[in-house]
Amino acid sequence: MSGSERIITGRTRLAVVIGDPVLHSLSPVIHNAGFASSRVDWTYAALRVPVDSLENFVSLVRETSVSGVSVTMPHKSAVARLVDRLDESASALESVNTIVKTDEGELVGHSTDGDGLCDSLVEAGVAVEGRRVVVLGAGGAARSIVDALARHGSGPILIHNRTPANAELLLPLARGRGAVCDVGDLHDVVRSSDIVINASSVGMGESVSPLRDGVLTGDHVVVDIVYHPLRTTLLAQAEQAGSRTVDGLRMLIHQAARQQSLWTGVRPDVTSMTRAAIRALA
Structure with a gap:
């Protein structure tokens, strides 16, 4: 299905980027293009989460149907202390830019940058x-x-x-x-x-x-x-x-592609993601 034909239903999986500020993030454009290229029933949005609300937000991820989280400034270090376990890179860095929620509800922190x-x-x-x-x-x-x-x-x-x-x-x-x-x-x-x-x-x-x-x-x-x-x-x-x-867009696109692979098990088309990002930057 193309981006214009995508229909969000009660079965659609939700991923979000959290940060403060997050208004000008390119992540929704990049990730929604990636989901469309993979033909997976996922959608992506940006959420402003202030520092004093972060712990409550992580609790909400545990208790709701949010399926994946991208983490940007200023939350990367704090999230590393709030998830259940870390992958090798996130553990070494003490920093997380990706939260994966397993089928058992465990929150795993990764770093894809x-x-x-x-x-x-x-x-x-x-x-x-x-x-x-x-x-x-x-x-x-x-x-x-x-x-x-x-x-x-x-x-x-x-x-x-x-x-x-x-x-x-x-x-x-x-x-x-x-x-x-x-x-x-x-x-x-x-x-x-x-x-x-x-x-x-x-x-x-x-x-x-x-x-x-x-x-x-x-x-x-x-x-x-x-x-x-x-x-x-x-x-x-x-x-x-x-x-x-x-250029810097390549790192941004490829770290996002790795995030999607962790969430969905499907590698998105980085060319589609790049085109969407360039249109947004124009």
Whole structure:
């Protein structure tokens, strides 16, 4: 059935994204396109859940027919403490972006963000195994990416943050292959790397880049998780240098596809999800 023919009934399964704020989330557009592509009887909505209402909301998920939950800021860490158990990644990160409710009513917390980024690299024909990676940033996104890179068998992971102490907190997630990159060494480290990932907010809504001109080459793969704008200044620099580029929408789409696979057991069509997201961003 196409999106225009979908009829919501009492049997339709409901998934939601929770956060505060959540008004401008792309998740409903992306997920409803994914459900339509899979021809599953699911629908998806956004719910604003304030911090002081989170525990009550999780209780409602246990007691109602809500079948899946996407979790965004500021709830990811708190949800990790409220579900019944965590998968490997969510446990390491102490953070959850996906709640799966089992047939027995158990709530299981997952983290699909980092794996979504690795999926976006695979989609672009880029192997992670053994590659030397620079990660810019040390927030929640960077944590999930470092964890996933290590699990997927990357080479050295060099982490750069304006506050080096924050970058050091990510080293346990790198499973022995991580190092902190000092500010003065950044551009030399980038030149000797294979993959550069901007996991910071630099470039979001503004024409700035975390790297100066002339650092990137045609040998690099450059990923920017920022998707507003979709073509960031960093990606423009990379394209001019001949680097292969992966925009921030790819991670968003692929982590959502992993969420749907966990909820429904069906892998959605990421092309349909991408088209819907691009229309919404236009």
